[in-house]
Amino acid sequence: MTALASIRDLSVTYRGDGIEVTALKNITIDLHAGERLAIIGESGSGKSTLALAIAGLLPLSSKIEGSIEWFSLPTLDAVERRTPKSHSGQNLTPLLGRDIGFVFQDPSASLDPVMTIGKQIAEVARTHLGLTWQQAYAKARTLLERVRLPDPDSALRAFPHQLSGGQKQRVAIAAAIVAGPKLLIADEATSALDTIVQAEIVVLIRRLVAEDGMTLLFISHDIALAAELAERIAVFRHGQLVELGKTAQMIDAPAQAYTRALLDAHIGLDAQPLLNRSGLNG
Amino acid sequence: MSLLTVSKLTKRYGRGGKTLAAVDDVSFHVEPGETLALAGPSGSGKSTIARLVLRLIEPDGGGIEFEGDDFLALRGAPLRVRRARLQMVFQDPLAAFNPRATVARVLDDPLRIHGVASRSERPRRIAALLERVGLAAGLAPRAIHEISGGQRQRVAIARAIATKPSLIVLDEAVSALDVSVRGQILDLLLDLQHQERIAYLFISHDLGVVRAIAHRVILLDGGRIAESGDARTVIDAPQSAVGKALVAAAPRLDRSRP
Numbered sequence: 001m002t003a004l005a006s007i008r009d010l011s012v013t014y015r016g017d018g019i020e021v022t023a024l025k026n027i028t029i030d031l032h033a034g035e036r037l038a039i040i041g042e043s044g045s046g047k048s049t050l051a052l053a054i055a056g057l058l059p060l061s062s063k064i065e066g067s068i069e070w071f072s073l074p075t076l077d078a079v080e081r082r083t084p085k086s087h088s089g090q091n092l093t094p095l096l097g098r099d100i101g102f103v104f105q106d107p108s109a110s111l112d113p114v115m116t117i118g119k120q121i122a123e124v125a126r127t128h129l130g131l132t133w134q135q136a137y138a139k140a141r142t143l144l145e146r147v148r149l150p151d152p153d154s155a156l157r158a159f160p161h162q163l164s165g166g167q168k169q170r171v172a173i174a175a176a177i178v179a180g181p182k183l184l185i186a187d188e189a190t191s192a193l194d195t196i197v198q199a200e201i202v203v204l205i206r207r208l209v210a211e212d213g214m215t216l217l218f219i220s221h222d223i224a225l226a227a228e229l230a231e232r233i234a235v236f237r238h239g240q241l242v243e244l245g246k247t248a249q250m251i252d253a254p255a256q257a258y259t260r261a262l263l264d265a266h267i268g269l270d271a272q273p274l275l276n277r278s279g280l281n282g
Numbered sequence: 283m284s285l286l287t288v289s290k291l292t293k294r295y296g297r298g299g300k301t302l303a304a305v306d307d308v309s310f311h312v313e314p315g316e317t318l319a320l321a322g323p324s325g326s327g328k329s330t331i332a333r334l335v336l337r338l339i340e341p342d343g344g345g346i347e348f349e350g351d352d353f354l355a356l357r358g359a360p361l362r363v364r365r366a367r368l369q370m371v372f373q374d375p376l377a378a379f380n381p382r383a384t385v386a387r388v389l390d391d392p393l394r395i396h397g398v399a400s401r402s403e404r405p406r407r408i409a410a411l412l413e414r415v416g417l418a419a420g421l422a423p424r425a426i427h428e429i430s431g432g433q434r435q436r437v438a439i440a441r442a443i444a445t446k447p448s449l450i451v452l453d454e455a456v457s458a459l460d461v462s463v464r465g466q467i468l469d470l471l472l473d474l475q476h477q478e479r480i481a482y483l484f485i486s487h488d489l490g491v492v493r494a495i496a497h498r499v500i501l502l503d504g505g506r507i508a509e510s511g512d513a514r515t516v517i518d519a520p521q522s523a524v525g526k527a528l529v530a531a532a533p534r535l536d537r538s539r540p
Contacts, residue, residue: 042460043431165324194324194487199531221460224533251537265461266535267490269517274468274494275317 002033002071004182004215005054009066012049016061023049025239026066031183033071036209036216038230038247040223040262046239047219051187054217055102056094070094094183098128101176101214105188107168110175111160117144118156121175128179143174146211147204166197170204177208184209187219202229223262227251235259283350284311285448285481286335291344293330293505304330305341306505312449315479319492319513322502322524328485330505332453335483336370337361349448366396369442373454375434379426385412385437386422392444411440415470432463436470443474453485468495489532493517501525 012024024046031037031054041047052058054068070093094100104110112120121143122136131139137156144152147170160168169189177184186205190198206229209216220226226233227247234244235258243256254260293305305327312318320328333339335346337353346353349367356364372378379388389408393399399407409419415436426434435455442450452471456464472495474480486492492499496513503524509516520526 042462195489195531196323196527199533222533223461224535227535228533251535262461263535263537265465267465267488267494268535269490269493269529269532271490271494273514274472275497 003030004033004071005031006069006071007031007054007066008069010050010053010068011063011065012046012053012058013063014059014061015063020063023062023239024053027241029234029241029244031215031217032232033182034213034215035232036206036218036230038218038220038226038233039236040220040226040233041236042221042262044238045236047236048187049239050236051102051185051217051219054183055096055100055185057096057102095128097124097181098179099181099183101173101179101181101184103169103172103176103184103186103189105191107165107172108160110172111168113160115159116156117158117160117163117171121171121178124175125178139178140174143178144171146208147171147174149174164197166193166200169193169197169201173201173204173208177212177214180212181214183215183217185217185219188221189218190225191221198225205229223251224266224268235262284347285314285316285349286312286483287345287347288331288335289345289347291331291334291346292342293327293334293339294342303505305334307344308502308505308507309344310500310507310510312481312483314448314481315475316498317475317482317484317496319484319486319496319499320502321486321489321492321499321528322508323487323528325504326502326524327505328502329453331502332370332451332483332485336368336451337365362396366392366398366445367448368451369445369447369449370451370453371435371438371442371455373458375431375438376427378438379434381425381427383426384422385417385424385426385429388426388437389422389441389444392441396445398445407444411444412437414443414474415440416466432459432467435459435463435467439467439470439474443478443480446478447480449481449483451483451485454487455484456491457486457488464491471495489517489528501528 007027007029010024010027014021014023039047039050096102118137118140121140125131125136125139126133141152141156144155149155149167149170190201193201218226218229230247233247233250235242237258243254243259250259289309291305291308292303294301294303308331320331322328334341351364386408389411390404393404393407408422412419412421417433417436456467459467484496493513499513499516500510501508501522501524508522508524517529520529
């Protein structure tokens with residue numbers, strides 16, 4: 001198994017107003033190249049902090065300890081970044097947008113409301129691939145087709161507000177992968193969408209990751225959704241890694257009580273009704 | 283007689299010179315002590331129906347009868363009196379409350395405005411309401427923004443039941459909660475329904491939760507009723523296109539252990 005990155009003893013503390021909050025405590029995880037890894041947890045589990053740490057998006061005020069070592073990435077010189085130092089000292093630092101694509105929960109917040117869809121995607125392609133605007137727009141059009149946006153020619157000229165929530169998330173995914181990143185991070189990328197659109201976006205992410213041979217880090221509060229998409233699941237709680245394992249093993253034979261509690265809390269279509277039917281007539 | 287009867291309800295919005303029916307000729311009823319779920323994809327009209335029933339917006343056509351009155355015809359004092367019987371809990375209690383208010387203030391308002399309890403009696407009533415929703419009375423002086431999301435949703439429920447309603451509209455009320463908290467809030471809602479015979483209009487996009495908590499369900503699509511009936515019957519074997527799509531899209535946890 002080739003490693004894409006090795007996270008070792010990663011701790012993150014947020015500082016502000018004289019208060020320190022530890023969001024991650026001594027996390028050690030390997031990201032395997034080409035795998036789909038889900039990070040599962042409730043509010044305050046640290047799952048989003050992990051995503052931000054890997055992407056180098058933590059606020060400047062945060063305190064970062066430990067290391068993230070990257071393999072097989074282009075070397076960058078003197079780029080001011082907020083990632084933990086590499087052990088190897090080779091300064092293999094991934095660049096967000098080029099090496100890492102990031103999709104957030106709220107596509108409206110990720111997209112510029114006064115820039116056309118085409119330009120937002122083309123800009124990323126121009127910056128990271130060194131294309132001319134004309135080439136970058138052609139690339140953007142190809143990406144809009146790949147994320148199955150209806151009528152990609154009109155979509156190039158459209159503004160975000162003219163699209164539905166699901167279509168906006170498709171555009172955000174197109175912008176995230178246009179430069180051909182090795183790692184795609186989806187942080188609650190389907191949580192604001194309704195169930196039907198969520199299922200469509202999960203199918204899209206699965207297809208794109210397979211086609212491009214990307215590694216997927218899928219951050220979610222929904223263990224059932226994660227189990228449908230991921231090959232491995234890591235369960236986080238209170239900033240700590242509770243358990244990490246293959247999906248089937250985590251679902252069928254979790255070692256930790258907390259993982260079992262999360263599984264039991266899932267209310268699926270086959271769950272026992274909570275309703276006491278005598279309540280209606282009694 | 284039904285608690286709530288909605289007849290041929292219609293609400294149109296203008297968009298880009300065109301008129302779009304967000305709610306199109308929708309009729310249903312809610313019985314005392316019953317949970318009726320409205321489910322459907324984004325834009326299916328479920329939240330618009332909730333807002334119409336609460337009279338936060340006015341319909342373009344149709345009628346709403348609540349506790350035997352023509353609810354749309356009520357004005358002034360009679361409307362205020364009736365509104366005490368029809369309460370609401372939304373998805374995000376932080377957005378629903380003044381974030382700088384204390385828990386006590388949030389619960390004092392309905393008791394004062396609807397004349398439920400005298401000034402001297404209110405602190406005791408507030409403590410009782412907190413206890414009823416499983417919170418410590420000591421939480422009363424805390425600010426709304428200081429407490430957890432689950433605690434806030436319990437406060438929202440305490441405020442909703444403060445005026446002894448017969449119907450509570452729950453608009454995605456458990457959707458934003460952590461799964462461990464969600465189960466506790468659903469248990470609380472079921473317990474309140476059982477004890478006080480409160481009816482719920484339960485709006486959700488989550489068919490698993492709907493199937494677990496609702497007596498009946500209405501599936502909406504494009505502002506119209508696509509399908510309705512006993513919640514488990516409909517969800518276990520949906521007949522409409524939107525029902526089949528919603529069921530197919532629900533994440534499944536295939537556990538082989540017992």
